[in-house]
Amino acid sequence: MSRIGKHPVPVPAGVTVQVAGQTVTAKGKLGQLSLTLIDEIEAKLEDGKVAVAPRNETKRARQNWATARTNIANLVAGVEKGFTKNLEINGVGYKAMVQGTDLILNLGFSHDVKYPIPQGISIKCEKPTAISVSGADKQQVGQVAAEIRAYRGPEPYKGKGVKYENETIVRKEGKKK
Template identity: 80%
Template sequence: MSRIGKHPVPVPAGVTVTVTGQTVTAKGKLGQLSAVLVDEILAKLEDGHVVIQPRNDSVRARQNWATQRTVVNNLVNGVNTGFTRNLEINGVGYKAAVQGKELVLNLGFSHDIRYPIPEGITIKCDRPTAVSISGADKQQVGQIAAEIRSYRPPEPYKGKGVKYDNEVIIRKEGKKK
């Protein structure tokens, strides 16, 4: 029995969830998201909760049970409250700014990096060294944060680069005389 999969997904007020076949659709104040579940998983809507169950006792059904429950939970939480990833930029002269529908990054290269902001995603720069990425789709928010971080990952000697706000950079000792 799955420890995560056995818990039903609560549907908060202001969010409507519809289950048609293998497609689960959630609609809330931040938009509409949908996901197609694998064939071995059955989703039902019961008194304000979405219940995820395996159709049979096969290995694939048990493997995907908790994963599909988490996908549905991310749909419901995404359209209700949304998800946010924060990035920090460290380094002399490294900075970021939002100009129109683009994120402009100065990361020590000879040119600025211009990252187009996709639909459904909000990017804010409260300070030149802090980037906040928000949206309803958890996977898309994480992917965009990873792409921005990949332009200049943090290096272990001085810690220069783009890192997640909760990421710990293990520092190395420099050259000795």
């Protein structure tokens, strides 16, 4: 039995959740998000909480029970507070800046990398070496942060590149004489 799936998702004040068939929609101050559940999972809205349960005892229903509950919890948290990923840039001359709807990255290439900022995502550069990606959809925030990091991932010898704020880079020893 799922330990996570058993617990209903509380709906805080300021957030409205609607369950229509297999679609769960959440509205809050940061926008509106919706999620379509698989047929083996059902969701019910009862006294300010969203309860998720499997329709039958198939393996697929049991596998997706807690996943569906977690995705609904992320919808509610996203429209209420939002999600943020912070990136750091290390390297001589490496920097980032936001120009209009593009993120401009100088990462040691012969050209600047232009990354178009998707809808629903806001990117801020407090310092030239710090990037903050935020939005309501947790999956989209993580995907955008991973795409930015992929342009120049951190290398193990000097630690140059783009890394997550809390990521630790395992450093290697250089050549010896």
